[in-house]
Amino acid sequence: MQSLAVATTNRGKLREIEQLLVGVPFELVTLSHWPDVAAPEETGKTFAENARAKALYYAARTGELTVAEDSGLEIDALDGRPGVESARFGGPDAPYSEKFALIYDTLHGKGLNGSPARFVCALALARDGRILFETRGQVEGGIAPEPKGTGGFGYDPIFFYPPFGCTLAEAGDRKTAVSHRGEAFRALRAWLNTTYNDAEHAERAE
Numbered sequence: 001m002q003s004l005a006v007a008t009t010n011r012g013k014l015r016e017i018e019q020l021l022v023g024v025p026f027e028l029v030t031l032s033h034w035p036d037v038a039a040p041e042e043t044g045k046t047f048a049e050n051a052r053a054k055a056l057y058y059a060a061r062t063g064e065l066t067v068a069e070d071s072g073l074e075i076d077a078l079d080g081r082p083g084v085e086s087a088r089f090g091g092p093d094a095p096y097s098e099k100f101a102l103i104y105d106t107l108h109g110k111g112l113n114g115s116p117a118r119f120v121c122a123l124a125l126a127r128d129g130r131i132l133f134e135t136r137g138q139v140e141g142g143i144a145p146e147p148k149g150t151g152g153f154g155y156d157p158i159f160f161y162p163p164f165g166c167t168l169a170e171a172g173d174r175k176t177a178v179s180h181r182g183e184a185f186r187a188l189r190a191w192l193n194t195t196y197n198d199a200e201h202a203e204r205a206e
Helices: 011-020 047-062 083-088 096-109 172-178 180-205
Strands: 003-006 027-030 065-075 116-127 130-143 159-161
Touching: 003 011, 003 047, 011 027, 011 172, 011 180, 047 065, 047 083, 047 116, 047 130, 065 083, 065 180, 116 180, 130 180, 172 180
Parallel strands: 003 027, 003 065
Antiparallel strands: 065 116, 116 130, 130 159
16 A cells, blocks of 8 residues: 655644545554654745645655645634744744734734634645645634633634534544645545545556
8 A cells, every 4th residue: 555644743733644544555554663864954935835834844855655744723803823933923932822922912012802813734745846736725713711621732622613602622533624734634534535546556457
């Protein structure tokens, strides 16, 4: 079976991605297989730019078909921040409790107790110096009055999803069905199954 390298070291993301890609005609391998490959700088101004750059970078260094994603939280009242800086917001080593506090302090400084917001996930698939597939997923919601929930990871406890009436950290197994990453990786799964299963069937027919 062919391998598909998943270019992330975030354990929460890996768990979600493994669930979302169940059934694809590939063995999923993680960056732990290449411990000497350093992470690239993320210098893109958009999620899509960072996803493409990471996919091309890791595909070149692993020699594998590689999927990379860049994702984060956009808050309207903060002019789209933290955006592509979501993982580094408040400092690269700041725990999420500190990131939450910074967001709430900034909103309160504007006289606000919340704001429309969205999670965005840009995904790119690369091999041999080419982008083979890319897509984007997003989920609309808002900033909760206070963090709630212990599920999920990252900014999930402060992201209120109106259709569920709770934060994504409180949503349990329902999260994947509506999340930005779920939307993007379901599109990838469909593309992989169609593209590679059809190619395999064609080879067998020859």
